[in-house]
Amino acid sequence: QVQLQESGPGLVKPSETLSLTCTVSGGSVSSSSYYWSWIRQPPGKGLEWIAYSFYSGSTNYNPSLKSRVTISVDTSNNQFSLKLSSVTAADTAVYYCARVGYSGYEVDSWGQGTLVTVSS
Amino acid sequence: QSVLTQPPSVSGAPGQRVTISCTGSSSNIGAGYDVHWYQQLPGTAPKLLIYGNSNRPSGVPDRFSGSKSGTSASLAITGLQAEDEADYYCQSYDSRMSGYVFGTGTKVTVL
Numbered sequence: 083q084v085q086l087q088e089s090g091p092g093l094v095k096p097s098e099t100l101s102l103t104c105t106v107s108g109g110s111v112s113s114s115s116y117y118w119s120w121i122r123q124p125p126g127k128g129l130e131w132i133a134y135s136f137y138s139g140s141t142n143y144n145p146s147l148k149s150r151v152t153i154s155v156d157t158s159n160n161q162f163s164l165k166l167s168s169v170t171a172a173d174t175a176v177y178y179c180a181r182v183g184y185s186g187y188e189v190d191s192w193g194q195g196t197l198v199t200v201s202s
Numbered sequence: 203q204s205v206l207t208q209p210p211s212v213s214g215a216p217g218q219r220v221t222i223s224c225t226g227s228s229s230n231i232g233a234g235y236d237v238h239w240y241q242q243l244p245g246t247a248p249k250l251l252i253y254g255n256s257n258r259p260s261g262v263p264d265r266f267s268g269s270k271s272g273t274s275a276s277l278a279i280t281g282l283q284a285e286d287e288a289d290y291y292c293q294s295y296d297s298r299m300s301g302y303v304f305g306t307g308t309k310v311t312v313l
Contacts, residue, residue, distance in 0.1 A: 128204060129240075129248065129291055129304040142301050178247055186254055187295045187302040188238040192247040 084109035086179045086193035094173075094200050100166040104179030104193060111155050111162055112137045117182040118155055118162040119189070122175040130175075134182055135162060169200045205230060206292055206305035213311040214282045222308045224275045224292035230303060232273035235295040239268055239277045242289040251290070252277060279310070287312045 090102035104118070111118055119134035133153040135141045143151050147166070155162040166173060177198055181191040207225045214220040224237060231237055237255050240248035250259055252268035255275065265286075267278045275294075279286055292305035 128307040129293075131302055131304065134301070144301055145299060182302070183253075186236045186238070187293075188236070188250060188253040189240070189248070189293070189302075190250050190253070190259070192249070195247050 084181060084191050086181065086191055088177060088179050088193045088196040090196065090198070092197060092199060094169055094198060095202050096170055096200055097168055100164070100169050100173065100198055100200075102164045102177055102179070102196065102198070104162050104164075106160045106162070106181075109181070109191075110157075111160050112157045115184050117184060117187075118153075119180045119182045120153060120164045121178045121180055121189070121192075122173075123178070123195075124172075124175040127175075132164065132166075132177075136184075171200050174198065174200045204306045205296055205299070205303050206294060208290075208292060208305040208308045210306070211309045211311065213313055214279075215313045216282055216284065218282050219278060219280045220282055220310060221279075222277045222290055222292075222310070224277070224305050226273050226275075226294060228273065229298040230273075230294045230296040231270065231275055233297055235297075237268065237270050237275040238293045239266075240291045240293065241286075242291065244288070248291060282310075282312055284312050286310060 117134040120132040135153045152165040176195040179193040239252040241251045242248040255270040256268045296303045
């Protein structure tokens with residue numbers, strides 16, 4: 083079955099850019115059946131979708147984050163990435179990469195999550 | 203920012219039945235988009251529990267069931283067990299956001 087693994091710095095300074103990569107194994111990011119997505123969860127709070135992308139490059143962003151977010155899919159390395167600019171303490175969260183069903187938008191596979199703390 | 207509203211907490215004794223509601227609007231559940239449910243055990247990633255309103259992925263016990271009506275959906279847990287103590291989230295697509303949204307989350311406590 084598909085497995086997803088997040089990687090990237092666990093500590094980012096305020097005003098800098100958060101960058102994370104998700105490596106997919108047991109499945110292909112080039113599949114036409116799925117979107118590839120990032121979701122975050124601040125400590126003790128609920129889930130928030132950040133962005134999702136189709137392998138073709140078609141993307142959708144949460145309107146509340148759209149001005150600061152970029153998602154991209156790298157089919158050659160079977161990975162996808164997230165960049166979130168101008169971070170503040172409010173961006174401190176566990177960041178999950180995930181696979182989302184193309185027709186129903188169900189999140190059927192999740193990475194284990196990585197805690198990113200924004201602090202100087 | 204959640205557009206799907208859930209009760210913060212529900213509780214029940216072992217063996218009892220509990221239900222969790224998920225209230226949306228005409229731009230998400232009421233527009234006919236599917237509702238999905240997730241279980242998040244402490245310190246772990248969420249897990250898909252119900253998809254397409256009422257379908258269980260392989261391996262999910264039939265004690266869990268989902269339904270949808272109008273602008274709302276519900277998750278029912280029958281024969282509550284200690285291992286069911288977790289946070290539960292509903293999720294659907296929202297046309298106003300052009301993306302999927304999660305519910306506010308419900309903590310289930312087994313008394």
